[in-house]
Amino acid sequence: MKIGAGEFKAKCLKLMDDVKKYHMEIIVTKFGKPVAKMIPVEENPEQTLFGYLKDSVEISGDIVEPIGESWNADE
DSSP: OEEEHHHHHHHHHHHHHHHHHHTOOEEEEETTEEEEEEOOOOSSOOOOSTTTTTTOOOOOSOSSSOOSOOOOTTO
16 A cells, blocks of 8 residues: 555554554655555564474483394495
């Protein structure tokens, strides 16, 4: 949505509510040229992959002791 600076000034608070409620963006123009953009803030930022599986694995027993199976790494 594009809106002139004068109209934006008059309706600023309502437009801010609309951006949040309807998850829309508004481009503010001055003399017909874009000068600013209002976009909604993401309240739940994306979770990064680093540490994503933290506390999801349970280790039971000794993970470095031999398991009793024979195997040949050269095959």
